[in-house]
Amino acid sequence: MYSFRRLEYQIILELSEYFPVIILCRVTGIPRSSFYNWKRSLFEPSKRARDFAGNVMLFMEYHKRYPSHGYRWLNAKIRLDTGIAHSDPYAYKCCRAAGIKSKTKHYRYKKPGNPYRLFPNLLIAGLPAYAPMQYIASDMTAFYFKGTYYELTLYMDLWNNEIVSHALSSRRGDRMTYINGLEGLIRNKDKETEWQTILHTDQGAVYASKKYNDILKLNHMAHSMSRAGTPTDNAAMEAINGWLKAELFTDFHVTGKASVEQEIEEYIKFFHEKRPAYALGYMTPKQYREAYREDSYSKKKRKPLKE
Known part of the structure; x- marks a missing residue:
């Protein structure tokens, strides 16, 4: 109804060059005062309308920089960068007015496969992570850049989605990306905790190899595996792999001026420090x-001294 009435106002405005407004309003059944109020708001917009237009422009600017994301993430990113806070419905309204849609692929759910006999799925119970380095997920993703094939192995802490280690290689099937990434994970684990860490992977040949699992045993790490043909068992890593390639090539517009290794390093720094995550609020x-460390420090200060 509102859009139809606005269309009538626009028609009267266009025809007012040829016919008196009083006659046009009488024919359409619209009060002259309503038409003139609409005309005044059109050429002298209210503060609310001006603020809305400014916010629409802001969302368009951020969408231009990060086209792979939708209105919720853009709203969170604007709040993180500028301190300007909007509700999600208002952000949706702004993005809808600007015609903003995320430029990402949507993946279909796949039916779970059969369990793997070598290592059980220790994360299938859905137990939450309460501390760093409690649950680590790993996966390898591949991509082409300027005709060169690359394989990137990531190790991510499921507690805060932090990429704690990674390794890149331009050799197809390079086993050392897994080993090098694992060695980086072990170094970071030793700095963070002495407790056992659960490492969750798919059923890849390297992950199932004796050498790889011997390293895990020596470093007090338990191995957990997804069911065969069930990427949803490692959904966090599958999502990160998809976002990484989408953001790296859609948002960051990798040009090749810097090395691929440097581009990956810069993206991971952005991922840790400037990319808001839905799972982390x-x-x-x-x-x-940082919030976890501050909370832990406060609890230690509140802890009473032993007599």
Whole structure:
């Protein structure tokens, strides 16, 4: 109804060059005062309308920089960068007015496969992570850049979605990306905790190899595996792999001026420090870690001294 009435106002405005407004309003059944109020708001918009237009422009600017994301993430990113807070319905309204839609692929759910006999799925119970380095997920993703094939192995802490280790190679099927990434994970684990860490992977040949699992045993790490043909068992890593390639090539517009290794390093730094995550309440992994440390420090200060 509102859009139809607005259309009538526009028609009267266009025809007012040829016919008196009083006659046009009488024919359409619209009060002259309503038409003139609409005309005044059109050429002298209210503060609310001006603020809305400014916010629409802001969302368009951020969408241009990060086209792979939708209105919720853009809203969180604007709040993180500028401190301007909007509700999600208002952000949706702004993005709808600007015609903003995320430029990402949507993946279909796949039916779970059969369990793997070598290592059980230790995360299938859905137990939450309460501390760093409690549950680590790993996966390998591949991509082409300027005709060169690359394989990137990631190790991510499921507690705060932080990429704690990674390794890149331009050799197809390079087993050392898994081993090098695992060695980086072990170094970070030794700095963080002495407790056992659960490492969750798919059923890849390297993950199932004796050498790889011997390293895990020596470093007090338990191995957990997804069911065969069930990427949803490692959904966190599957999502990160998809976002990484979408953001790296859609948002960051990799040009090749810097090395691929440097581009990956810069993206991971952005991922840790400047990318809000829905799973963390739209905090960055760095913010989540800092909040955890502050809370732990406060609890230690409140702890009574033993007599």
